[in-house]
Structures are given as C-alpha cells and as structure tokens.
Amino acid sequence: MATSTESAITNAARPGTEPLLTIRNVAKSFGRNAVLRDISLQVAEGEFLTILGESGSGKTTLLRIIAGFESADSGEIWMGGERLDPLPPYRRRVNTVFQHYALFPHLTVEENVGYGLRVAKRPKEEIASRVEQALAMVKMTDYARSKPARISGGQQQRIALARALVNRPRLLLLDEPLSALDANLRRQMQVELKSLQREVGISFVFVTHDQEEAMVMSDRIALLRTGELEQVASPREIYSRPATAYTAQFIGHTNLLHAEVKDGVARCHSLSWRTGFRDGSALFSLRPENIRLASATAAHDVVRFRAKVRHQAFHGATELLQIECADGLALSIRTASRENRQGELELEFSAADAVPVRESPERN
C-alpha cells in the first residue's frame, strides 16, 4: 500500500496549480468500525472528480464530511486557503445534491430553488432573476409553480441541481444523484450533467457506485475501497494502468494472471512474455479486449497461444468468450460478434497489455 506522503503526491489535483479543495489525512470511525482511514485527496478548480466505491466503502461518509454533516475524527479539509472542517454546514460555500433530492415538499419549485438566496437575504429582484436563470438552465421554467410531489423523478433531480447551483457554490457535491432514475434517463442525465459542469465551471465531487457512470463523466476517478483510496487517476489511466488487482477487477472486466518473473520474462502456465518487472512472483492484469485473434504476420513482443471456446455470451456489438488453454488456464476474451465461434482458436496479445498490478490485501 502507498504511504500517506506518496498518496498525497499522486492524489494531487494538477501539478503546479493551487487546488480548490484539499483533504488531508482524514479518518472517521463509527464506534469500532473504521469507515475512512487516512484519506488525502485534492480537487482542482473546475474539475469533475468522482468518488467511486462499493456500498460500505465510505464514499458517502467522505462526501458528508466535506459538506459538514459528519465531522472527521482526525485530519483537515481546506478550501481555497480557508479551513473548512471546523465550520457548520451552513457556513461552507459548498452545496449538495442529495441522493433522494430532499426538495422541500411545502414549497413550490421556484421557492425551492430560491431558498438559499432567501435565507441569505438577497434583494427580491435578484432572487427572482437568478431563480429564473437557474430554472432555464435545467429547462424547468414551465414548472416554476408546481409542488415537488407533482413532478417526476428526473424533474425533481433537475430542481435539486438548480437549487444547489443558484447559490454559485465553489464546490458542488453530488451524492449518487442519478441512482433513482431508470437506465435511459440516467444516461441522458450523465451527458447533461457533464456538459452543465463544463458550462458553469464549478468543481464537482460526484459519488457513485457505478463504474460506467464514473468513466463517462469524470476528469478523475478516486476509487475507494473499505475506507482507503485504492487509486486516483483519470478514467483512461485507471482503466489502462490499474495499480491494483482490485482496481483492475472493479473497473471493467479483466483477466488476472499469477506469474513468476525471472530475468525479464514472466511465465504463467504455458504463456510467457517480456516484462520490466523485478524477479519474483507477480500479478498481471490483461483486459479481455486486448486478447485478439492471431493475425497472419507476427509482430514484435506478441504472445501467441491456442485455446478452446468454452462459453459464448452475446453482448450486441461485442461478445465475451470464456476460453481454456490446453494446460487448463481459463481466460475471458472480448471480440467483435460472430456467430458460432467454436472449437480451437489461435489467439495473441501484446506483452505491453499485460499490466503488472499490486495484490489487494483483504481488509476487515
């Protein structure tokens, strides 16, 4: 595991720029149950950062600590030169979009959106024009006078977003805001949310358990596992260069190869490939789509092997094949769909696509 100084460097927002939010060595326990351990993370100005993790990974707790609904047992949170963690939630220039929207049922849509401006005692004309703008931004102007119970889930979600953004926060926190929507609306909202974020230029910290959602929207993904950051990187980086076995498996599908490295050559069953990894046992992640049908011309550093198809799962454009080599090594491969792929196949992968990953140790 990375030490805290090391992770503080790797989790830095953008080298050379002053980060907007800095989370420094934050830890939190509920009773004897450690929910977050030594979390250090930075968010840059205008960045879309996703905190990704399974349920129970502590992602919502981390978000609630940033918002001020929970207090950390230790560590500090800074935003733009101001220490955030001693402040009550209503003094932080941070707004939240809640998982179940938390719209005030006794107020109309426009009263909900104007709530933050009214409690801040802004002039009436300013409230009216900013509310109107915010409603226009989420295309909900027609529903200004409806009560929240009268509008659909997707519409409530837009209002929750408008209600938070109208206050022009420096940071917007989103707690699984799309989880209650059905699949189609969800994909549509992912795109809308991302373009809205670019438009307003506010930093977003987005919490989700859905790795696809994280990949589509984020500038960077912070993968949380049982209260510790597993890896913080851009979606491309985290997918193609997973640091640990857990990351490789959680984000997309992968084949984990337990290999022995000796003199720059890794061996796993009958497969062997060149690697820069040090001698000893090592774990490699090989994505199913990086194994392909062998081409006529043999390229440099390509590993070729033969395997039997055991199972074929059709996924539309692609299909997932379960294959087995003669020595019993079972792998998944993803290829373009073709009917009735049977028997033995001649396959290959580039040695560079077998990425060395760290073992993820079991925690509680």
Place this chain on the structure above:
Amino acid sequence: MFSRAYRAVITLPPLLWVAAFLLIPYALLFCYSFWSVSPDQVIVHSWSLDNYRELFRVDVYLQTLFRSMWIAARVTIFALLLGYPLAYFLSFHAGKRKDLLYQLVIIPLWVSYLVRAYAWKTILGSDGVLNTLLQYVHLTKHPLEFLLYSPFAVVLTLTHIYTPFTFLPIYASLEHIPRNLVEASHDLGASPFQTFWRVIFPLSIPGVLAGATFAFVLSLGDFLAPLLLGGPSGIMISNIVVSLFGAAYNWPLGAAISLCMLVLVIALLFLSENLEKKWSFR
C-alpha cells in the same frame, strides 16, 4: 373474496354495538331535545323548539358556553406552548435518551384523571402545599384565594391533563420530517433558527392542528375539573348539562345543550381535518 355470510358475521357485532350504544342514544337525545317537562315533573312528548329558544334567551347558558370556550382556548394555548418545545426537543435533540423521555411523557396518561385532579386540589388549597410554602417563605401573609375554586385552577389542571394529548400528534409529525430536509436547509446556508421556521415548523403544522384540536375539544367537554376545582366562577357547560339531567330534572333542555355542543365539536373537527389536509404534502 369472502362469502356473504362471513362478512355478515364479522361486521354485525360492531354494528350492533355502535347502534345500541351510540346511534340509539343520540337519536333519543335528539328526540328529547324537542320535548318538554310538565310542572308535575313528567316528560311531555309534544314537539317544539322551546328548548333551543330557552338556550338563547337565558344568559347563563351562553355565558357559560363562552366561558368554557375561553377556558378551552387557554388550555389549548398552554398545552401547545408546553407540548411543542417538548416534542421538538425529543424528536431532534434527545439522542439516545429519546425513548426514555418519551415514556416519561406518556406515563402520566396511565394515572387516573381523578388522582391528578385531586393532587392539584391538595397543592392549590388554602392550607395546601403551595400556600403553606408561600407563607412560610413570607412571600404572602394570607393564603391566596384565587388559586383554588377558580377558572385559573381549572385551566391549570386541564393543561396538565391534556398536554400529553397535544404532545403526541406534534411529536409524530416531527418524527415524520425526513432528516435530509434539515440537512438540505443547512446545506443551502440556513442557520438552525431559519431552518426551524422555514422547514421544520411548516411541516409540523398538521400535528399542531391535531394537538390543538385534542386539547380544545377535550377540555371544552370536561366536567370533572370544574366540578372539583372550579368553584362557582369556574363552572363549565358540561356541569350545567349534568345538573339538568340530574337535580334539575330537565332532560329535554339538557339534551338541547348537548346537541348544540355536539354540532359545535363536529364543526371544529371538520375544520381542523380540512386544514390538516391543506398542510400535508405527501
């Protein structure tokens, strides 16, 4: 789904019960209110509106009715002033002691009404606990007479007795407020004070209305507290009904007053139910 016979068997007993002990007595009361009593103390079954005219002609009935409403109104206000903060504290700030405190609020309901009324008699009387104490510490020279046998004593006792009834619906409505609304309000920059007046209080109004209705209706019809602690100046409308059905032997007039009260109470319940609906959003 169920056979006709089965449905008849299970609905008949409660139906009979309601008929025998509610509908028929009310029907009789209704009839009595149009009859009269002859000078030789016999009920005359001739129909007239005389009893209702009597009600509005004799000052004492209307005066007592207004006094009863005024006592009930004060009880309602005090019960709300005591019950709401208590319910709010329990629901939002009691933490782990919530269940214990809740039980402590409920326990007095298990003590007999009479015991609680008599307890106040012992406390408020001329040589009661309170007057003895006041004289002992030389705050007063003579016992304070207004403490007992006065509207004050009635309001105090009824407030004590009916505050839990006000507390319960308010507590229930506060417990039903999703806590993420409170968080959302803080998140949007509202202080705890602003959050209370803009979110928590508006959402608890149905409970406040239900609690106020309980306190008002129950104390309006009360006759034991005024009987035990009210004295001549603290008499309420139910005491008059009791005496009309008893010593005065004028059942028809008693029935007429009872029916007027019934109409008044039903109107109040109807009104409060409509207001509650208007203020509930789920």
